[in-house]
Every structure is written in C-alpha cells, then in structure tokens.
Amino acid sequence: MKRSLSSVPSILLGKLVRTLLVLSSKSSGTALPGRVVELVDKKFLIRMFSKMEYGVLLVSGTNGKTTTTHIITKLLEAQGLRVFTNRSGSNFTRGVVSELVHWSSILGNPRADIAVLELDEAYGVHFCEVVKPNYTVLLNVTRDQLDRFGELDYTAKLLTKIAKNTQNALILNCEDPHIYKIKNEVGKNISTSFFGLNPKLRETFRNDDELHTHKVVTAYDEDEVPRTWEEMQAHKPMNTVILEDFENSRALYTINSHKIVADIEIAGLHNVFNSAAAIAAVRAVMKNNLKGAELMNLLSSVTSPFGRGETIEVDGRKVELVLVKNPAGFRLAMLSFEKSATYSMIAINDEYADGRDISWLWDVDFNILNKKHGKSKGVKMISGTRAYDMALRLVYSNVEVDEIEPKIELATKNFISNCGGKTSVRKIYCTYTAMLKIRQVLTNKRSLKI
Amino acid sequence: MSIFTEEFNILELYTKQMNIYGDTGNSQILKKRMELYSLRSNILHYNIGDVFPTKVDIIVSGGGQDSSQMRVAEDLLSIKDHLKLHALNSTPMLVVCGMYQLFGNYFETSTGEKISGLSILDAHTVAQDKRLIGNVIASSNTFGTLVGYENHSGQTTLGAKATALAEQVSLGYGNDATSQTEGIIYKNVIGTYLHGPVLSKNPKLADYLINCAVTKRMGYEVQLTSNSVAKLDELVEQARKVAQKLRR
C-alpha cells in the first residue's frame, strides 16, 4: 500500500505542472513536467514500470527503431494489451516521464500493461541504469551516428550493455554481426530469439560493411553458425523468425517451422524485415501463445507511423517523403522504387539530428537514380544545407542533376510544380531536419501556390 | 607511348576494413577527374592476403575501426616493402585517418601498447580519451584552404623534419589538439585526418596526385586542363563556400 501511494505526490505534481503549462501556453509542454517529477522522485520510473504486468520492452539499434516500435505496439494492442509507448523524439527520461504522468491514474497506477520504448544506444544505456528492461529488441549497428559515438565497435558495446541489463528475453538480428555476437555476452537465464533472412535475400538487405564487397558477409561468416533454416533449427530449436521472400508488399515468413504469407502495408522495403523483428518480439512477450496466422492478419492492419515513409498530397499531387540517414537505409529506400516512373528530390542537412558528417553519402550507390537505369526520371532537385556536396556526389557518379536550390521551401515547391502532373510519382529522400521542414511546407497548403 | 592510351592504375588498399567514412569516394573522384582530362584509369583493389599488383600509379586508403585496423596492421607487414619502394620512387599516395596513422612510426593504444607502423611517414600517434570530431578548415601554403571532417581518437605528432600538409588549422584540430597543423606530406605521399571523400571538396589535392602519376609514368610534366573539370569545379566552389562557413 505504501509503495503504491508513494507515487501520488509526484503524479499530482507532474499533472499540475502539465496543466499549468497547457494553460499558460499553447505548447503541449512535454519535457517540463517530466523534469519536475524526475527531480522530485527519481524512483518514479522504476515504480511505474514495475507495476505494469509485462514490464518494459526496449527497442534499440540505428535503423528502423520508430517503425519497429510502432509495429510492436500495434500488434500488442491487438492482443488486448494496453501499451504505453514513447513518441519518437522524446528519447530522454524527461520525455518518457512526462508521457507516463499523463498515462497514470491520480493514485499513481499506470493505465498500461506494458511499456514499449524506442531508445537510442547511448540513452538506452543510461535508461538501463534506472530501469531494467524485461525485453530488448536490438536491430542493427550502422554508421550514421559515428559523429556522435566515434566508432561502430563502441556503439555495439553500448547495445551489449543494454542486453546485459535485460531480464527476460532478448530479440536479436542474426544478420548483423555486431548484434548477433551479443548472444554470447548474456547469461543463460535469458531467453534469446532471433530474426533473420533467407540467405538469398542477404544480397538485398546488405549491411554497411557489405556495401563495397562483392561477397555478402553476415554474422555467419565470422562466427560459425547455422546458415540455413534447417541448420538453424537444429541449433536454435525455437524462437526464430525468418523473412524468406517478398514481392511488393507481400512477404513470406517462417516462424519456427510454420510458413506464413502476410501483407505488409508499411511503405518501404526495409519494413518487411522490421516486421520480422516485431513478430519475434511479440512472440517473446506473449510467450509464444500466439497463432502465426492471427499475427499475420494483424500485421496487414498496421500502417506507417507518423513521419516515416509517409505520402503527402498537395492539390492532388502526391509526394512521398523518405527519411535517409545511412548508406544501407538510403540504398534500400531507392530499391523500393514503385513500378512506375519516379521523379526524385534529395535534401541533405547537416544539423546535429541529421548527423554533422556527410561523408557517408559516398558509400551509397546512386546508379539507380541515373535516367539510363530502371524507372528513374532523374534527380530533379537537390536541396538542404549540403545541397552542393550532394550534387557533387551525384555528378561524380554520372547521375544528372537538374536543379540545385539549397533553400528547402523553394526547392520543395519547385519540385512539386515542375515534375509532371497529378499522376506522377514523386519521392523526396531527406535527412531528419530536412524532412521536418518539408513536411511543414507541404502541410501548409496555402503557401504552396501551384 | 601516348598519354591518351596509357592506362593508369589507382590502387585502393583494404576497401573492406579501411572505409568507414566513405573513403572509397577518393578513388571514384580520381577516376572521374582523369576521365574528364581524357586519361584512362582503372581502380584496383588490394585486400588482406591478396597479391600486390605490379603496375600501380596512385595508392589510396582510408580509415577503419580500431579492431579492423589491428588486422590491417598485421597484413601491412606483408606488403611493407612494396609500399616503401613506391614511396621512395615518388608514387603519389593518399592515406587518410587510420592508414595515415599506420604509415607513421608507431601507434600507441590507450593501454600503452605500441603497434609499429610502416615508418614511411615521420610521425607517431598516441590514442587519447578525447575524440576529435567535427568540421575542419585548415590552410596550406601549397594547396590553399583545405576543408573536411575529422573523427579520430589518435593524436599525431610529426617528426622534427617532417612537413605538415596544412600549417594552420582554423576550425577543428587536425593532427592533434595542440600543434594546429594538419596532415603530412613526404615526397608524393599525403597523409591527412580529413576523412572520407576528402578529394571531393579539395580538388587541388586530387589534381596533385594525378599530376604526380602522369609525370612519373610519362616522364614529363603536363598542365592538365579541361572545360568539364572547370564546370565541375564551379560546383566544388559552392560546396567549399558552405563548408567554410561551418561551425564545428
């Protein structure tokens, strides 16, 4: 009784601050209430999460956190669970605490059965010092945060720390050597499950280390492990989800020994693989008390989360925004071209949230954007603070660039007006802050005179 | 022997291990610029355990993870003599970040262990806790303003008689946190911490490497000009302008 009541003052305080903030300004004031509660009650997070029946599921890694978190949330909700999740971007305790305050009853009880949290590598470690996650999904280690973390090995170390702090189950990508190795670092009391690819798909889903080799090197080459599903089953009799094949948005998975086809409605090629991670995670939480087909039906009802691979329509002209932040991601985004001819724009900023270092653009093979290849109608526009660097990158690989306009607002308007009619397919590949700006331009239709 | 029919070979070392920041961009840039100057070239690769190619005109290599750098350091011993001979015979080379360190006398790790380098460049490197990360602007008496990005934990000290590539760093660090110098140049070997595709925004370095290669192969110096290179370099100038206004 005493335990449950001890949250009450902090909850009240948090709610009070939130109310005052909402009254005093029009902002939703996410961070401040959390900061106040955190200062007053450091054990707040532990108490709240420990009251949730299933505890905490943490999603970390570089690529695909937001979408995977979103899919897991939707799938668990469909199982009847009340899911608390952090909105993308509120990566810090303050953000999580703020949302939790909002999600709690006045008596300090959470109105949720599980928390599904997306945390980056560095913050995940910090978070684990306070709250030990019950389940952890580790997606991949890619190069886009080197300007923050210095090296891949260091990033992998951070993820290993998170794994070691996990209490019940780990869900690991067995195609990423850095992630796969983590299985050797954790105690035997933790159950480990994997998600992976049929060997024939590894060529498509290359990791950063494989972009310049003709041979695809996965975890399996460095670490002697099973290569086929059959071998893997002998090694790991349970808990493996393999993406076997896909065609457009239909994907074939093997879940243990069952083969299941599902429709994946979330735009972007990488999401058929993120869905494998989500299925493995949901199975771990539900202790495998799930029928595969049921899960697959649910998957087809999940659509894109806000801000990732979204399509915006302006005066009947559609434009798809694709977030790009590292070579492997950019490559996959370009591979998931529609069957129809596509006009492209690329917007590269170098703010902190984008990554200050833009060297990685040289690891992307842009040949697919060349008008001579495939369905590309060419790169019509390049924008962002590093527009000229991007243009140089393309020119050096013989991809024609029609126009360079560093100012994003002007560039976006020109791109939409000048690229074909209402039926044209337009894609804008953009870094994080560029995407925010473009969204703003596109959703404010009045300013877009076309 | 016509300059236009000769095929120049650009050798990229350890593409898999030493390419963490898009360093392979440098060989692509060299090849493209040579093409625009109507010079033919091939990109060759040398990876761990390979046989060192016989005809090499330009050598480039980049930076890697600490762990892969160790494996490369080991393999480098097997091609040490080739590389030393090339350096002595004035083959132009561009070694970036990790490979710059390995071309020096030694690298001292954070635990005090000394890994010996090739001793082609008179410099040594000591790992430090503080990582030097961010945009760099440096001025060089020979090459003008250099712009780029650095990300390294090793700090490099040049030998007393060594020549820095850039004498004055105005943004970022370069070789180390104190000397305000960036990189090194010895014969035609350029070492630098400006990682990734350093040649993309520093075409003077690219043209220097190409000129050295041509002079060495043909036996005469030639002034290379090209309208398409001039057009390309207008774009480079714009990118440099942006880079010169950058914060760290």
Ligand SMILES: [Zn+2]
């Ligand atoms: Zn570097």
